[in-house]
Amino acid sequence: MNKIYQKSSPANKSLGFTLIELLVVVLIIGILAAVALPQYEKAVLKSRVARILPWFKELKRGRDLYILDGGRNICMDLGAFADAAGIGYESAVFTGDNNACNYSLTISPDLKFNSVNGGVRYSTIFKEPGTNRGFFINMYLSPLVEKNSGIPVGSIYCMPTGDWAKKMCRAVTNAQEETCTYGSSRVACYRFPNY
Numbered sequence: 001m002n003k004i005y006q007k008s009s010p011a012n013k014s015l016g017f018t019l020i021e022l023l024v025v026v027l028i029i030g031i032l033a034a035v036a037l038p039q040y041e042k043a044v045l046k047s048r049v050a051r052i053l054p055w056f057k058e059l060k061r062g063r064d065l066y067i068l069d070g071g072r073n074i075c076m077d078l079g080a081f082a083d084a085a086g087i088g089y090e091s092a093v094f095t096g097d098n099n100a101c102n103y104s105l106t107i108s109p110d111l112k113f114n115s116v117n118g119g120v121r122y123s124t125i126f127k128e129p130g131t132n133r134g135f136f137i138n139m140y141l142s143p144l145v146e147k148n149s150g151i152p153v154g155s156i157y158c159m160p161t162g163d164w165a166k167k168m169c170r171a172v173t174n175a176q177e178e179t180c181t182y183g184s185s186r187v188a189c190y191r192f193p194n195y
Contacts, residue, residue: 042171045126049137049172052122053156053192055107056139058085059120060154076115078105128164135165138180138189157189 059078062085071080079092082105090106103115114121119140127134139156157180158169166177169190180189 042168045168046172048126049158052111052137055087055111055113056120056122056137056156058082058087059105059113060139061085062087075101076103076120077101078103078113078115078120081105082107125161126165126168128162131162131164133162133165135160135169156192158192159187159189 059081062081062083065084066077066080069084071077071084075094077092077094079089082089082092087107090108091104092106093104095102095104101115105113107113110124112122112124119138121139122137125134125136135158137156138159140154157178158173159180160166160169166188170177173190173192175190175193177188178191179186181187
């Protein structure tokens with residue numbers, strides 16, 4: 001006859017996790033998240049910024065071709081620059097009066113540029129979570145800018161509007177803080193070194 005034996009376990013032996021073990025696991029996950037989330041946020045911003053930089057480069061090339069072809073650079077006509085570079089776009093809109101002329105160029109619903117203060121600005125501000133502050137990316141194309149502010153033509157800058165934005169600008173450019181003229185004020189800015 002075969003007998004079936006069952007191993008008996010002591011009645012006081014626990015088959016689960018203790019509260020301390022669970023708390024230690026939660027603490028470790030919290031520490032990892034606190035370290036990883038800011039790095040993830042920076043990586044996402046870097047990828048978004050990296051996506052728009054080639055468009056600035058193309059607009060600069062278009063502006064150079066436009067001027068070489070006899071175009072005048074009194075107004076920052078982004079539509080003319082895009083046409084000269086062969087950039088396809090949804091719309092180019094002029095807004096202004098006799099004293100100022102501003103253009104906006106919509107390449108796609110999430111990719112819009114404005115001519116402003118002698119330069120081109122990516123019009124969607126990169127916002128600090130939970131606030132209205134952040135930063136935007138500027139590229140200066142007008143020769144007038146170099147004379148008035150000392151900013152080299154074709155330079156691309158990250159321009160922050162707060163401490164979080166300064167940290168993000170430093171992260172996406174890997175550059176030191178400089179001072180730029182924006183309109184009639186002097187502001188902190190970070191230059192993209194390869195543009």
